[in-house]
């Protein structure tokens with residue numbers, strides 16, 4: 781599948797960069813004429829993934845997060861949020877609704893569920909002690925049917 785455009789950003793795992801990342805991801809999609817709903821879904825999903833990297837992967841002690849985006853010829857936006865934090869020991873468990881390792885901080889455990897409901901596809905790769913990559917896809921436009 782041909783890539784029409786791509787970008788890659790690296791930023792510190794600080795709370796103020798959560799809004800930076802979600803706005804950057806949405807801004808990347810704007811030239812492809814997404815609906816407001818699609819833009820809002822992208823912002824919400826990126827916000828959840830970046831917040832997880834800040835609060836879980838790096839436990840609020842800082843680190844580096846990368847956000848990359850690729851817009852494919854078929855109209856699908858592919859996003860990747862990566863950290864080199866603590867990693868996730870049990871990914872299926874972590875992705876279950878209401879599962880959280882920080883109940884004392886009143887986290888809902890719904891971050892992954894939100895990503896899954898707002899995006900078309902969510903895949904997580906993680907290794908304990910090495911870090912985590914969250915890959916998400918969202919259709920932003922309908923590819924023209926070629927005869």
Ligand SMILES: Nc1ncnc2c1ncn2[C@@H]1O[C@H](COP(=O)(O)OP(=O)(O)O)[C@@H](O)[C@H]1O
Nearest residue numbers: 832836837874880881887888889890891892912
């Ligand atoms: N990037 C990450 N690095 C390490 N652990 C993570 C990461 N993202 C999620 N997790 C783990 O998965 C759990 C579920 O995440 P989520 O569904 O967003 O709920 P919440 O953030 O409310 O705990 C977290 O509590 C945490 O243990």
Ligand SMILES: [Mg+2]
Nearest residue numbers: 828832891892
């Ligand atoms: Mg979360």
